[in-house]
Amino acid sequence: MTRRDILRHMGSGFGAMSMNALMAATGGSNPLDPKPSHFPAKAKHVIYLFLNGGPSQVDTFDPKPMLTKYHGKPAPSGNLKTERKTGMLMGSPFEFKPRGKSGVEVSDIFPKLGECIDDICVVRSMRTERPNHEPSLFMLNCGHVLPGHPSMGSWVTYGLGTLNKNLPGFVVLCPGVPVIGPQLWTSAYLPSIYQGAYLPNNETEPEKLVQHLRNSSLKPDEQCRQLDLLAKLNRMHLDREGVDSQLEGRIESMETAFRMQSEAMDALDVSKEPEAVRARYGDGDFARGCLIARRLVERGVRMVQVYHGNGQPWDNHEDIMIHKKLAAGSDAPMAALLQDLKASGLLKETVVMIGGEFGRTPSVEVSGLVKVQNGRDHNNHGFSMLLAGGAFKGGTTYGATDDFGFQAVDKPVHPHDVHATVLHALGMDHLRMTYRYSGRDFRLTDVAGNVVKDILA
Numbered sequence: 001m002t003r004r005d006i007l008r009h010m011g012s013g014f015g016a017m018s019m020n021a022l023m024a025a026t027g028g029s030n031p032l033d034p035k036p037s038h039f040p041a042k043a044k045h046v047i048y049l050f051l052n053g054g055p056s057q058v059d060t061f062d063p064k065p066m067l068t069k070y071h072g073k074p075a076p077s078g079n080l081k082t083e084r085k086t087g088m089l090m091g092s093p094f095e096f097k098p099r100g101k102s103g104v105e106v107s108d109i110f111p112k113l114g115e116c117i118d119d120i121c122v123v124r125s126m127r128t129e130r131p132n133h134e135p136s137l138f139m140l141n142c143g144h145v146l147p148g149h150p151s152m153g154s155w156v157t158y159g160l161g162t163l164n165k166n167l168p169g170f171v172v173l174c175p176g177v178p179v180i181g182p183q184l185w186t187s188a189y190l191p192s193i194y195q196g197a198y199l200p201n202n203e204t205e206p207e208k209l210v211q212h213l214r215n216s217s218l219k220p221d222e223q224c225r226q227l228d229l230l231a232k233l234n235r236m237h238l239d240r241e242g243v244d245s246q247l248e249g250r251i252e253s254m255e256t257a258f259r260m261q262s263e264a265m266d267a268l269d270v271s272k273e274p275e276a277v278r279a280r281y282g283d284g285d286f287a288r289g290c291l292i293a294r295r296l297v298e299r300g301v302r303m304v305q306v307y308h309g310n311g312q313p314w315d316n317h318e319d320i321m322i323h324k325k326l327a328a329g330s331d332a333p334m335a336a337l338l339q340d341l342k343a344s345g346l347l348k349e350t351v352v353m354i355g356g357e358f359g360r361t362p363s364v365e366v367s368g369l370v371k372v373q374n375g376r377d378h379n380n381h382g383f384s385m386l387l388a389g390g391a392f393k394g395g396t397t398y399g400a401t402d403d404f405g406f407q408a409v410d411k412p413v414h415p416h417d418v419h420a421t422v423l424h425a426l427g428m429d430h431l432r433m434t435y436r437y438s439g440r441d442f443r444l445t446d447v448a449g450n451v452v453k454d455i456l457a
Contacts, residue, residue, distance in 0.1 A: 090376070
């Protein structure tokens with residue numbers, strides 16, 4: 001009796017039923033095969049540049065002259081409840097200027113990204129439920145405030161598959177791990193093949209980015225002979241037992257792993273880029289991540305997420321001037337990525353998302369936890385997110401926070417709405433993209449979410 005027969009008989013068939021259901025749900029022997037969208041799509045790929053820690057909207061993309069006027073004074077309407085105690089209003093130490101032909105105002109800490117503003121829609125009315133990192137990170141990445149749900153990248157590859165079977169469909173780049181870590185790119189109850197492939201982009205050598213991919217003992221031709229033998233044995237089994245979608249899937253997985261040895265190493269080797277290109281992106285982990293993201297999308301990877309750094313670098317409770325240093329390391333890479341995508345025509349079919357898990361307060365933080373009172377607390381009531389690509393109206397702003405940048409007051413946008421809108425750009429109806437688990441149908445947008453049609457081109 002084979003192991004498969006033992007599982008079928010001893011487990012009352014539940015194991016086999018689960019696998020059959022999985023293969024049926026994924027549409028064939030290779031669950032990463034491209035799948036048709038619900039309707040014609042404007043985009044094919046997603047690059048999510050995540051500024052983990054919570055960048056301040058009033059110091060980056062949401063200018064507030066009244067905040068400058070009332071600097072050092074209490075907010076007329078009082079401070080909203082946030083995670084820690086805050087005091088007087090604090091005007092931004094950075095200057096905002098109109099950028100591009102559209103004249104959208106951007107902080108001077110992002111001069112190069114400001115040059116790309118005509119290709120960017122700035123959503124200034126984001127809001128979410130919680131003022132602390134963990135639930136807000138889960139919400140922006142997985143569509144729920146609690147752990148145990150698939151990430152956005154997993155949902156995208158589950159719904160659409162990928163365009164290059166020689167590479168993972170969903171890749172995550174981070175020099176270490178953000179707060180929470182792998183749960184932010186988990187496939188959870190979706191089949192595990194949709195989980196994000198984590199790569200530590202603090203490594204400069206491709207061999208270290210994906211360890212143990214290449215076989216150090218066997219040469220490629222020897223590996224081919226092994227695979228050929230395995231293929232013959234598997235075909236003999238199929239001839240004897242009949243069609244087996246599970247086995248077909250395993251055969252494809254082995255072949256894909258073999259092909260990845262060459263293609264993955266090539267895609268991750270940024271040294272192959274001209275020196276002038278690498279200079280435009282700059283040095284550092286995030287710069288390398290942005291350049292790798294472009295190279296992966298060029299090769300058909302469906303979604304790439306790049307975290308700005310280990311932990312939560314944008315969590316500047318003590319001194320907002322740290323934002324200037326962080327922007328210096330992220331401004332050029334983000335701008336170069338957008339410019340390269342546009343030059344190659346890929347920006348028309350790639351959604352680029354830029355943002356963090358929440359914003360920061362317009363008032364200064366005065367809790368006993370900070371030594372230098374020149375920073376801002378978490379602010380989930382109102383913050384900004386940037387959306388670029390052919391699916392979105394560039395050079396525009398959407399929604400607004402109040403005069404001081406504390407809360408969204410005009411056209412509030414929830415992360416569920418952003419997820420629904422990005423899926424719409426990919427040709428997917430977020431209401432129809434569901435997965436049945438534990439007796440109910442789950443989706444990225446839970447039981448909410450509306451497509452923000454006014455920002456779509």
